[in-house]
Amino acid sequence: MGFLQDQIQILTRRVKRIEQNPDPSMLKTNKLRYEMDLDEFISIQEAWREGKNFANLRFGGILAQSMGFSANLGGANWGDRALDPQKYLNLAITKFGFPEHTCDRTMVRLGLGISGELPITKLMSCARMICEPERLAAQAEANFTGVHLFELPRLTSYDYMNIQILAEEMAKMIEFAEHTIPGIKYDEAKLIELQELDHEFIKTQRDVYQLLKRAPCPMSPQDTFRMTRPPSRSMKPKKALEFAKMYRDELFERADTGVGGVTEERLRVAWLATGPFGRETFDLLSKKGIGMPLFYRDEIAFEYGAEKNDYGDDSVYGKHLTPLEEIARRSNCLHWGGDAELWVGPLVKLCRELKIDAVVDFLQAGCVPTKNLKKITSIRLKDELGIPTLDLEGRQMLMTEAAQVEMNKRLEEFLDMCLANKKN
Numbered sequence: 470m471g472f473l474q475d476q477i478q479i480l481t482r483r484v485k486r487i488e489q490n491p492d493p494s495m496l497k498t499n500k501l502r503y504e505m506d507l508d509e510f511i512s513i514q515e516a517w518r519e520g521k522n523f524a525n526l527r528f529g530g531i532l533a534q535s536m537g538f539s540a541n542l543g544g545a546n547w548g549d550r551a552l553d554p555q556k557y558l559n560l561a562i563t564k565f566g567f568p569e570h571t572c573d574r575t576m577v578r579l580g581l582g583i584s585g586e587l588p589i590t591k592l593m594s595c596a597r598m599i600c601e602p603e604r605l606a607a608q609a610e611a612n613f614t615g616v617h618l619f620e621l622p623r624l625t626s627y628d629y630m631n632i633q634i635l636a637e638e639m640a641k642m643i644e645f646a647e648h649t650i651p652g653i654k655y656d657e658a659k660l661i662e663l664q665e666l667d668h669e670f671i672k673t674q675r676d677v678y679q680l681l682k683r684a685p686c687p688m689s690p691q692d693t694f695r696m697t698r699p700p701s702r703s704m705k706p707k708k709a710l711e712f713a714k715m716y717r718d719e720l721f722e723r724a725d726t727g728v729g730g731v732t733e734e735r736l737r738v739a740w741l742a743t744g745p746f747g748r749e750t751f752d753l754l755s756k757k758g759i760g761m762p763l764f765y766r767d768e769i770a771f772e773y774g775a776e777k778n779d780y781g782d783d784s785v786y787g788k789h790l791t792p793l794e795e796i797a798r799r800s801n802c803l804h805w806g807g808d809a810e811l812w813v814g815p816l817v818k819l820c821r822e823l824k825i826d827a828v829v830d831f832l833q834a835g836c837v838p839t840k841n842l843k844k845i846t847s848i849r850l851k852d853e854l855g856i857p858t859l860d861l862e863g864r865q866m867l868m869t870e871a872a873q874v875e876m877n878k879r880l881e882e883f884l885d886m887c888l889a890n891k892k893n
């Protein structure tokens with residue numbers, strides 16, 4: 470059974486389960502979230518059968534719809550979804566000889582991309598700015614499939630020059646696609662419309678952030694790891710924005726009636742970098758009364774307004790930006806793959822505002838960007854906020870049962886220590 474069909478079956482089952490047996494502790498909007506994902510996978514499968522064009526733009530994904538591609542395929546997040554990750558990992562290792570201990574999700578996604586279970590895209594892009602394993606995996610996939618890959622640069626600065634150069638490279642990518650792929654034509658009005666929808670989405674995220682400051686945190690630990698995508702990353706952008714608003718409104722309803730994500734919030738924890746897999750970890754967090762207002766990753770500080778670099782804000786660079794430059798400015802909002810201050814500065818600010826008691830810095834084995842940030846992160850959190858950080862390591866998907874037990878044991882010991890310290 471192929472990846473797309475697997476997803477369709479899993480999501481169909483989830484929707485049915487919620488309909489037949491709704492869990493009052495979970496958000497009601499989860500059903501809509503799953504329905505949207507289901508709709509998307511069905512649409513991709515149909516478009517593939519009809520021979521439509523697909524892209525895999527790992528930076529500037531918003532361009533895919535503006536150029537008329539049917540869909541922009543998912544990146545490492547699709548690796549996370551694989552039902553049998555080992556199968557795809559083996560493919561990546563045997564085909565390419567990638568080391569087994571490189572981050573699971575990128576290697577699984579690479580295996581998926583060459584498995585024949587996804588349509589071969591017509592255009593790929595990656596960026597020298599987020600994580601090296603992801604960029605190398607994109608290179609390998611493009612090599613294998615023969616698809617043209619644009620590697621978009623980021624300078625070592627975060628000023629206008631950086632975004633100007635990125636925008637010029639994206640313009641070249643568009644020109645290439647228009648000349649080589651039948652049916653592809655860049656529509657700037659479409660891009661502007663998508664950017665406006667994304668801007669509306671950011672406003673809903675900032676409302677959510679204000680809400681997360683309340684105690685108890687209205688989100689359960691598990692819900693904190695369910696990310697809400699910007700509309701431009703969905704095949705139905707208007708519906709995605711509608712969902713983001715409903716999700717925000719539901720959280721407000723919960724908070725206004727005093728319903729928390731855990732029965733009794735005893736500690737507020739921030740979780741960094743990569744989410745854990747496995748029901749046991751979420752159960753442990755809930756059982757201990759851990760409120761988790763923050764899952765800190767890539768652009769979240771920007772989404773929550775700790776950094777202001779919004780679409781259309783001419784004051785940031787002292788000039789009006791073109792729509793392509795507006796995409797490029799997002800590269801200046803990514804919090805890893807840059808210098809440490811870019812990652813740690815906003816983190817300290819968010820932890821202070823959210824009244825975080827302790828931090829779990831989860832390193833996915835093989836994750837180069839976050840490994841290099843660990844030491845400075847724990848020192849700054851201790852010095853500036855007086856809070857402890859647990860340095861936790863695990864695999865995201867290919868975890869053995871014994872390793873999972875060990876990881877949760879370390880997590881539980883840390884949480885118990887923080888709870889005891891809070892009482893004293």
Ligand code: SF4
Nearest residue numbers: 572600602833836837
């Ligand atoms: S876990 Fe680390 S290495 Fe893997 S995709 Fe994320 S940032 Fe890249």
